[in-house]
Amino acid sequence: MQPPVLTIAGSDPSGGAGIQADLKTFAAHGCYGMSVLTALTAQNTTGVQEVFPITSSFVEQQIDSVLDDIEVRAIKTGMLYDSDTIRAVVRALKKHFTSTGFPPLVCDPVCVSTSGHTLLHPDAVETLVSELFPLTTLITPNKSEAELLLSYSKNASAYPEIKSLESMVGATQDLLSLGPQAVLIKGGHVVVNIADLDKFSTQHPDVLIVRDGLFDENMEILQVGKTPSISEQIIVVDMLREHEGSISIFARPHIATKSTHGTGCTLSAAIASELAQAQCLVEAVRTATVYTHRGIEGAPGIGRGNGPLNHLHPLKRVLIPSKSACNPYPFTRLLIEESATIWKDFVQHKFVKLLGQGILPKQCFTYFIKQDYLYLKYYARAYGLLAAKSTSFPEIASATRIILDILKESGAHRTFAAQFGISLEDLENAEEGLATAAYGGYLLTTGLEGNTLRPTPGCVT
Template sequence: MIALTIAGSDSGGGAGIQADLKTFAALGVYGASVITALTAQNTMGVQGVYPIPADFVAQQLTSVMSDLDVRAIKIGMLADVAVIDRLADMLAAVPVPVVLDPVMVAASGDRLVPVEAVAALRDRLFGVATIVTPNVPEAAVLLGTAEATDEAGMRAQAMALADRGPAILLKGGHLDGRESVDVLCIDGACERLTSPRVATRNTHGTGCTLSSAIAAHLAQGAPLREAVAGAKAYISGAIAAADELTIGRGHGPVHHFHALWRHEV
C-alpha cells in the first residue's frame, strides 16, 4: 500500500515529511512525498522557513499521482495561500481519503505559516478532507476564539469544526490531567478517546506522527474509527518510548521505530 505526505521538511528529522515517512515505514506502508516548504529546524526550535512555489508543489503532486497507486494522503504544513488554493483544486478530483493536520505553530511556539493562510486552509481544504486533526491551540485559531480549557470546551469546538464537513479529531495533549483526552467527531456523533499522559519532554512531531499514522491505516483499508484507534495506539507507544532516544539538546522526537529498534541511539 502507498500513502502520500504533503508537508514541510524538518531538517532535524523529528517532524514534517521526515516523521511522516518514518511513520509510514513503521506501519508497513510505502511512503511518497510532496514537499511544501524547507525549514531550518532542530530540537531547539525553527530557525528559518523557505516556502516552495505553488507551481512546483503542484508538479510534485502530478508526478506522484500520475504513476503511484496512492491509497491515502496526509497534508501537513502549507506555507502560503497559493499552495493551499492549488492543492484544494487538485485534490478535489482525487478519490482517496485525505487527513489534514492544520500545522500552524511548532511545539516550540514558532509560527510556521502566515496568518492569512489560516482562513484559506479552513475555507478551501476542509472541503477535501476526510478528517482534520487540530490540537487545542490550532482549533482555537481555526475558529477565531479562545482556546478550550477543559474537555467540555474541546467537545464544543470539535463539533463547531465538524459542522464544516469533515470528521474532527481534536487533540487534548496541551491540557493538564493524568490522561490525555482527545475528542473524535464523525457524522455528528462525538466520542472521548483517552491515553495515559507520559512525562517526557521528547514530544517533537507528535501531531505529524499521529496524522500520518491515521493515513497509513486508511491506506491499508481500515475504516476511519479503526484508523484513528490504531494511530492513537501507535503514537502512545512512540511517546512512551521517546526517552529511549537521545536526540538533540531540546525537545527531542518521539520514537517512531519503538516496536522495531531494541537499542539506544
C-alpha cells in the same frame, strides 16, 4: 502489498517532524511512503531557525508527478505555509480525483511549531478552512490550532478556550461545521484526570471511551512514591467527532517528557496509514494514538530541546520494554496489559474492593484466612510430590527449600490469625470451601500426573 500513502508537508532536517517523521511512520505501518515538499526548514529540537517555501507551481507539479503514475490509498497534509500553496494542493487534488473518488485525506492544520515558530501565514488560515477542509476526511488540530480555527466558525465566541471535556464537545461540533467529515482534537494540552473522564462518561453514556494503558481502581502497584491517586492522575484525551455526530474519546496516561517534537505529524501520518489499509476511522485513530504514545514512551532522547519520538518502535520487538521514568515497572506493567481482563476480574472483585476500602465484613475476612491456611497445605504437598519425583539432590533440595518456606509462612499465618481470635484448632478444623478444594485438587493432580521435565498442560512452572 504496501499501500501507497502520500504526505504533502514541509521538511525537518533533524528528522523529528515533517515529511521525515511521516515517511518513517508510513514505513512503521507497512505502507509505501511518498512525499511532496511544500517548504524547506532549518530546524532542530530547539526550534525553527528559518523557512524557505517551495513555489506553489512546483508543489503542484510534484503532486501531478506522483498522482499521474501511482494510485495512492491515503493522503496526509502538514505544513502548507501560505494561501498559494494551499490552492495549488487543492487544484492538483481536484484535477486527479472526482468529488466521490477522493482517497482518505487527513489534514494536520500545522500553524505553529512546538517551539512557537509560525508555520502558516495568518491570512492562509481562511484559505485552509474554505478550500481544503471540505475535501478532508479528518482534521487533527491541537488545542491552540483548534482555538484558532474556531474563530472562523459561526459560533466563534462560544468557545474562546478549550479547557475541559465539555468544551471539547462543543469545539468539535463547531469545527465540523467548517467542512471536514470528521474532527479529532488532540488534548495533550487540556488538563484532564481520570475522575473527570469517569464523570463525563456518566453524563454522556452514548460517547465511546477507549482507555489504552489506563488502569482503574486497585492499580496502585504501578504507582511510584507519593504519586496522586489513580483518579487524580493527569491523562491525555483526544476527542473524535464524526459527521453523523458520534463522539469517541481516546484516553491514555500522560507522559512527563520533552520528547514531543513532531507528535502531531506522527499522529496524522499514522491515521492516514491505517485508513490506507481500510481501517474504519475510530479504529484508525485508536491504533494511531497508541502508536504515537509508545513512540513518546520509547523516545531516543536525542537533542537539547524537545526531542523526537521513536517512530520505528514497532519494527524492533522487545520482549520487555526498558525501564524509564514513565514506566518504572515495565515487566509488571507488561504482565498486566497482556492479561488485562483477568487482572481486572481479580482486582475489581467485590472482596478485593471491600477489603481495600476497609469495609469487608469480619466473617468474610476470617473465612478467607482459614481457606488460605488450608491452601498452604496443598501448596506444600504439591512440592512434596515434586521432591518425590526429582532425580537429583539439587532438585530435591530446591523443592525442600520451598516446602520449608511454606512452613514458615504457615507459622506467620497462625500468628496473624490469632489477632482475629482464630485459634490453631479453628484453622485445622475449618471446612474446605469449594474453591479451595478444587484448586488444591488441581495442584495435587498436576503433581501426580506430571513430571519434572514435562509439566502437565496448563500448569505454570
